[in-house]
Amino acid sequence: xxxxxxxxxxxxxxxxxxxxxxxxxxxxxxxxxxxxxxxxxxxxxxxxxxxxxxxxxxxxxxxxxxxxxxxxxxxxxxxxxxxxxxxxxxxxxxxxxxxxxxxxxxxxxxxxxxxxxxxxxxxx
Numbered sequence: 001x002x003x004x005x006x007x008x009x010x011x012x013x014x015x016x017x018x019x020x021x022x023x024x025x026x027x028x029x030x031x032x033x034x035x036x037x038x039x040x041x042x043x044x045x046x047x048x049x050x051x052x053x054x055x056x057x058x059x060x061x062x063x064x065x066x067x068x069x070x071x072x073x074x075x076x077x078x079x080x081x082x083x084x085x086x087x088x089x090x091x092x093x094x095x096x097x098x099x100x101x102x103x104x105x106x107x108x109x110x111x112x113x114x115x116x117x118x119x120x121x122x123x124x
Contacts, residue, residue: 002027002113004096009118012086016122020081022096022115029077030054033102035111036070036081038092038120045095047106049081059105064090086122093117 008020024032035050049070050059058070069082079096097111104110 002029002032002098004098004113004115006094006096006115006118009094009120011121011123014086014088014122014124016086017082017084018086018120020083020094020096020118020120022079022081024077024079024098029072030074031100032098032113033100033105034072034079035097035099035105036079036094037097037108038090038094039117040089040092043092045108047108048094050102050105051079061106083120086120088122088124091120091122093119 002024003026004022004024006022033053036048037045038048039045047061051070051072055072067085072079095117096115098113099111102110
């Protein structure tokens, strides 16, 4: 079983930037495809970005393409989400997720392991 811990959230003004980190422990990090999801109050959890085990492939939701970048460092057991040009609608709790095999990258149920989340608040 892998444990995931997110960090890097906070309060930022619109147009600002943040970098989220997700540190994994307990199993070999490179065996897991990883993703970021987010959940705003009163809304369903939505896909943000995903990255393959070896970082050869990355996927982004349309709403964040051109603003967010996903990356991972398997030597550090860490995944990142660089968020630029933040908007108030990006306000949410951001979760990292992991799975050894994924049927559909954007689907919540594809992932077996989840972190506790980190709050991102973007003020207008």
